Amino acid sequence: MTHLTDLQFSLYADKALGDRELNFVSQHLESCVQCQASRDDWIAEKQHIVIALNTDDAATASIPPAPKFTKRLSMRDFAIANVLTGLVIWLAQFLWKTLFGELIVNTFSRFAFPIPDVYGLLVSAALYLSQEGATMIENYLGFVVLCLVAMSLIWLVHLFRKPRSTLAFCFVVAVSGGLFTPSPALALEHRHDENSVTVAASETIDDTLVIAADTVIVEGTVTGDLIAVGERVIVNGSIGGNLIAFAETVTLHGEVNGSVITAGSSVELSDIVIKGDLWAAAGDISFDRESSVRRNMTAATEMVSVAGEVRGDLTVFGETAELSGTVGKDFEAFSGRVNLLGNATVAGNLRFRTNDEDKLQKSSTATVGGEIEFLPSSSKSEPENRYFTGDFYLGQIARLVSAFIFGVALLWLFPALRDESLEDGIDGLKTAGIGLVTLVSLPVIVLIFAITLIGLPLSIFGFFSWLLLVYTAKIVLASVIGQQLLGATSSHDSLLLTILSGLVVVIVAVNLPFIGGIINFILTIIGIGLIVRFLLDYTAGLNGQRGSS
């Protein structure tokens, strides 16, 4: 007769036998006295082991003081700290400058609100940034560097404790490398003045030059780039790099080795040689016969007059384009009218996007080397169904990708948002109500704040918060929808999938024909409601914690 094995006895004593095996063992035990005795031994043996293990002297061990229970500073906390610090620094400087530096002083001195024109604002912004911006950015960068140093020290300690911590090692090496690598020399000179800045003809600037002033006059030589912002910019000198000029009136002469980007009410280019491209946007642009662009010229304007030489392509967007000079390659016009005057020459093709060929006026002496093509203007064509255009789908994919990236970052920074949910229809209605009230009331509050001078910065902050809220709303709701779709009670383990699936549903829903707009609105107010609820719960939690402690 074959007796039971040790393994069978042990499993039997531990009640770990499967049903079939248990039947077999039980039947055998009924008929085998020897195995019955062994079974009793195995069961007793188990009891002895249990007793031996549980009579451990650990019960009498003294309990050491509890360690300080703190959570590790995660990369998320670090990112939040950085963002908040940046905001605080920015806000503090902004308030200081706006409240005490500009607004109050200006108001009390003038007792009136000046309505600055766009160029005035531009100059003020440029001045403000050139005066305060560098310090502000330096402060912030200094703080970030300090944080990185502190982090690397902590990780260094961690490294010594756990020598195999490869990540810590890499981080410390990277930070050390970054800190000890000599920073490149700052090749930037900036000048600013509320009235005028002049670079004299005898002067040579070997760096990139940034100028912000009411009137900017550059007569000398700049070997780097020149960036000029003001109400009036006049450049007569020589620019080694690129020239960027924004002003109400821009007048350019001389020589530019790089490209020119300029915008203003009026841009005048006379006797200038531009070795790169010319990009100009203005109310009217004139390009005289002594001027030359070695590469391409692109102009967006009501009226452009090109009398000089463009060696590359000429592209014009606007109402009227007049050409009396020469174009080395093609001339393409997206304009209401094209006039080829005098001895105008286009070596390549002339493409004119118009529905009326009479809008092209060509003098008998003007020549076009290639073909003259009239292409239908898209603005006059029948409106196309957006669902049949590739741009629509590309746009939606871009929207999905950006919302996805933003959503992942948001829910990573604020993981508690993932716990938001809608219990039922009533809950959804309540949330939508909260969202609607917020959506409407916040701009009103912002407007009320904006009336008072002191509240102006707050109102700007509030306005941007409102915009952010509206953008974030559908992303947060998408996370909730994603959780419902995937049947997950918590999205901790499938954050990416949850957001992606939710966003796909939301984007499809808001693009449905006829009802997409309504759905968009409903989803937005529900999303806003969810965020407001989260903020209220969070604040209440903080207060509760504070109260109980």
Place this chain on the structure above:
Amino acid sequence: MTVSLAFEILYKEYYVRVFGLARRLLNSTPQAEDATQEVFMRAYRNFKRYDSQQPFWQWIATITNNHCVDLLRKRSRGQKLFGDEEIELELLESPGIHSLTALIDAESANALTEAITKLPDKYRVPLVLAYFNEATYEQISTDLSISRTHVGVLLVRAKQQLRAYLEDSGLKRAQS
């Protein structure tokens, strides 16, 4: 009450049990002290993952098991901590020794406690999990990433080893 304050209360309540389990698993008091501190820190950091429907002891015991097994794996320096199932199964075929009960009757009960500490990690860990932590074979096989049969074999081998130790110590005493 703050979370850290609440956790200090849990620490005081469960320290002895966690320490006992860690000490049994690691077979070293200083290492068990360190491990216990680490287990409570891990529990605190991951407290939001704790399902309040589950007994706290079960949750923290799992953390303890995982942490201690990780430490043991590091200690084994890349070798299979729980051996090979086939080889262990073959070892079971070795001739039986006297039953543990008879041996314990002859020896003091403390000898068994001492014998447990002498068991290799691969036998001691499943033994502690099964008879101290009262884990099922399924739980042990999941925690240790080995098959259920392997768990059963290791437990039988643990018991056989205990008998061998006790018999050996009995003989030595008789000779002296």
